Amino acid sequence: MGTILEGWKNLQAISISSVRDTLSGKYHSRDFIHARMEYLRSRVILVGLLFALLTPLWTLMDWWVLPSWPAHLMAIRVLSLGGLILCVWLAFNGHQRITRIYVLSGLVFILPASFYAYMLLTLAGAGHYVVLGYGFIPFLLVATLSIFPFTLLESALVGGALIALQVLASVSSGTWLTMKGLQDLWLLSALLVVALTANYFHLGLLLRLYRQATHDTLTGLLNRGALSRQLGQEAAHEALHILMVDLDHFKQINDTHGHSVGDEVLMRTASLFKAHLGPEDLAARYGGEEFMLILSGRSDEQALNFSRLLLRQVHGQIFFNHDREPFQITASIGLALCQPGQNIEEVLQLADQRLYSAKRAGRNQVVAQD
Template sequence: MEYLRTRVMLVGLIFALLTPFWAFMDWLLLPSRPTDFLFVRLFGFAGLLACVWLALQGHQRIRLVYVLSGLVFMLPASFYAYMLLSSDSAGHYVVLGYGFIPFLLVATLSIFPFTLLESAVVGGALIGLQILASIRADTWMTAKGMQDLWLLIALLVVALTANYFHLGLLLRLYRQATHDALTGLMNRGALNQQLTQRIWEDGLHVLMIDLDHFKQINDTHGHSVGDDVLARAAGLFKAHLEPQDLAARYGGEEFTLILAGRTDEQALELARQLLGKVQAQVLHNHDRQPFQITASIGLAACAAGQDAEKALRLADMRLYQAKRGGRNQIVATG
């Protein structure tokens, strides 16, 4: 979303800065200088600036950013279509002076992380715009018209291909930067970002979970067995979470769960379930000998509007109280 938002601001600003230059060329070269062109031009200019400003303010507002990304393409394309449909005497000038707009927008499409379907819809609209331009310039079904249309389609195919690999690379980089490779859970940095940026309307509960005596598992059975223990624990935690909850590997053998929309009793009950599930797991070393583990849990609540980071620190403090108190227990007060 942040990647898309920055592209909206950049492209919207570029088109807005080009608008005065295009208006000067209209004034200089258009034979009749239609007054409505200036009004439409000002409307497009204001719309682009509004897109840039709204995108600048649009942190964590994914729907708004998607709408703005569409408007960044729609405003220049709509202006071009209006000029083609409304200017009889200046039709050839419009095609010659602005005929690059469909090609520019298709090229711009390659830097936006849209899905292939979204990109295809935008590309199809731009192909329709190019056909309209050919009709207005009396080049439709001529060699030049077919050449321009073929060039736009070829450019669209290249843009869609670049978009596909671009989006795939972006998603892989995002996951590598925000998720732990071993467990598949979010890492500490991604969790902290979610806590500070996400709006928790119903408050939240924080569970800090530490696998007891984990260093002994590595020393006794080897790091590969320890890795398996971490992955199994992560899978157990994820299986008990709701879609709105968050889970992270906070560091080493320590995990953090963020529970949304729970009462204090529900959060405590889930902590008890997880404590029992961890202890009930039967794990095996390389010699297929079974062993079991336990966990310590610190629990803290955060009401709506309160500092989630404070709740995180409180849960961490209670986790260490549980470890100092003998481990394999939950501390939810104090």
């Protein structure tokens, strides 16, 4: 019974976390934000090209069907086509440009929607034709939402605007509050629910794949590859303190108490690290019983005091082996400062050298200078 309850609680925790992570980007890591931007960028290029290719076909249809060709319509067509091509070009050259990709993701929806709204508002007497010829645009754009890894709030914002556009189309064509108008509105709303569901699973799957690729499965910390990418992004912008942390005599813990106890030591120690880090700090399992912590926005004295506090906290943990016998552990730390623009590999080597100096000096201490 206890196992069932525990499993149910774990399932609830996973569900709450999944909804929270897909609802908005508030809890997304900086590394995942960059990864999601690359997915958005590829979608902007694909959808922008598709809409740009369809624009001349729509222009030909308007010229053939409309009784009189409004001169201003061609200008709006050219502006819309130029905007789509510009979106594709900016996205193609927008690698790691987060704000730019956010804006472009919105523009590929705004441009065709704005053109449809413009036609509805300016082509007096042609409202019925506009709805017949272009009434699929809100439905097309809602369906397009499904292929973008948007958060639920982002998709709901776009979807709400498209529903408003559909209401405008119904009013322009005289079908508002008729069975036809209500049927179209209901269909669009149903498609929006499907799109939001697709966004939920799309972004959730992307998050799971990202975490599997970038996080250590045992401790939940970043793995070495993900940390290297983070350092590559951050080192040029601000000073960082790098802590190389190694658990003392960890092999002896595995040999004496077993690997399951050793795994518990790693998991609890990793949780301790995460509990003491700030929102701009990073932690990774560098390999085996070795961890790397990246501190941001601290002075040398603050980083040293943090390292000493961490040692006390690590030693203060109480573990139990399979015979319920208590034991404690210690750690050694090598601390080094990475200045903006400095070669990160040199600083990592320096922190590693200081870590081994701490071990040679008797362990359970911090070495912050040669």
